[in-house]
Amino acid sequence: MTAAAGRDPFGQDPSDDGSARSSEVEFPSLLEDDLEDLYENAPCGNLSTLLDGTIAKINGTLLAWLGYTREELVGRRRFSDLLTGGGRIYHETHFAPVLALQGEIRGVALDLRAKDGARLPVLVTSVVKAGGDGRPPLIRTAIFDASERRSYERELLDARRAAEREDERLRRLVGKLQRSLLPATLQTPPGLESAAYYRMASTDEVGGDFYDLFPLDDGRWGFFLGDVSGKGVEAAAVTALARYTLRAATVYTPDPAAALQNLNTVLWQEYRADARYCTVVIGILTPTPTVGGFTAVIASGGHPEPLLLRADGSADYQCTKGRIVGAFPNSRYTNTTVAAGPGDTLLLYSDGLTEARTAGSETPDGRYGTAALARFAADLAPTSAGAAVSAVTELLGTFGAGLTDDTAVMAISAPPGQSTGTQR
Incomplete structure (x- = not known):
């Protein structure tokens, strides 16, 4: 008889050294020992209880965490007895009812109370095992130590609270800096009315809009409203430079066009490398006491045209053209005279208003636009400075997230049928 290929004459595989057969004999007993050791010394606590919570079995890991002996717990204590006061309430009102209803509950955060009173944060998963054969x-x-996780969560919470405090501090600083760039109180020419409003698009960044209304020595009043490019500290x-330059220039030479040329020179020399510029409309207001109302000589540096809301119910833009200020070295500006009678209101605003995005906009890019603002103003006229600014404030509130830029609004009005009084 010929021996089978790959085997010796005795029928054995030459590569079989007997280790496989030996493993087949030893593996079941080793596995049994390993399973018992795995339960007893698992990296998590293992616990078996009756349906009423009485502890029937507990592993060494959990006993070591709690500091109890097996005899102190098995058959003598319930699982809920190992919980803190708040944990016992949660166990009775939520944990146990859900477990009874669903047969399992997973990943619940609780605190165990050790024998020495120490608290142990844990994550608990429980399942109901059906009985059988009379059992x-x-x-x-299964109970997992969550001390490190709880500590990590506490650190995250502390970090979040610190960040929130820092954000609040930043918002307060931004608010204070923003207010410092605006007049503390808006002065009003005798016999006239004035009002202003500033809407920040973000509480985290300083905006570049500014305005002012102030008396001059000869009974006239200077005013301006502008918008600097960009946001933030820069x-x-x-x-700040634009506001104080305009005010100083106006006090020295009450000529709006000359004041803009002065500001253009200053910004070009100071910021041309950084491409910093602004738009602004500036005017010199003269009350007209004999007929009521006022005249305003106005110059504009690339700023949206002011609106004049008249006593007869009409509203129209006042043509004021000019280059943006600070972008070119030799810009020239011209003056335009606006006559406002009793009941008329002059409304100045920044482009955050007309460029706000709004649903149902008639403009191709979805912006509110100048045409919509003109209709809005005509619906308001005749009005007063305070009423006009309040109406615009309410309008800004309707834009919601569509308002992406800061917006400044200022209005000056003459009461209907009243004289502005004699200027001294």
Whole structure:
């Protein structure tokens, strides 16, 4: 008889050294020992209880965490006895009812109370095991130490609170800086009315809009409203420079066009490398006491045209053209005279209003636009400065997230049928 290929004459595989057969004999007993050790010394706590919570079995890991002996717990204590006061309430009102209804509950955060009173944060998963062969059903529970996780969560919470405090501090600083760029109180020419409003698009960044209304020595009043490019501290620096340059220039030479040329020179020399510029409309207001109302000589540096809301119910833009200020070295500006009678209101605003996005907009890009603003103003006329600014404020509130830029609004009006009084 010929020996089978790959085997010796005795029928054995030459590569078989007997280790496989030996493993087949030893593996079941080793596995049994390993399973018992895995339960007893698992990296998590293992617990079996009766349906009423009485502890039937507990592993060494959980005993070591709690500091109890097996005899102190098995058959003598319930799982809920190992919980803190708040944990016991949660166990009775939520944990146990859900477990009874669904047969399992997973990943519940609780605190165990050790024998020495120490608290142990844990994550608990329990499942109900049906009984059989006369054995009662059991609740098997795995308990994981969550001390490091709880500590990590606490650190995250502390970091979040610190960040929120820092954000609040930043918002307060931004608010204070923004207010410092605006007049503390808006002065009003005798016999006239004035009102202003500033809407920040973001509480985290300083905007570049600014306005002012102030008396001059000869009974006239200077006013302006502008918008600096960009946001943040850099924009705030340009805003402060623009505001005080305009005010000083107007006091020295009450000529709006000359004041804009002065500001253009200053910004070009200071910020041309950084491309910092602004738009602004500036005017010199003269009350007309004999007929009521006022005249305003106005110059514009690339700013949206003011609106004049008249006592007869009409509203129209006042043509004021000019280059943006600070972008070119030799810009020239011209003056335009606006006559406002009793009941008329002059409304100035920044482009945050007309460029706000709004549903149902008639403009191709979805912006509110100048045409819509003109109709809005005509619906308001005749009105007063305070009423006009209040109406625009309410309008801004309707834009919601569509308002992406800061917006400044200022209005000056003459009461209907009243004289402005004699200027001294």
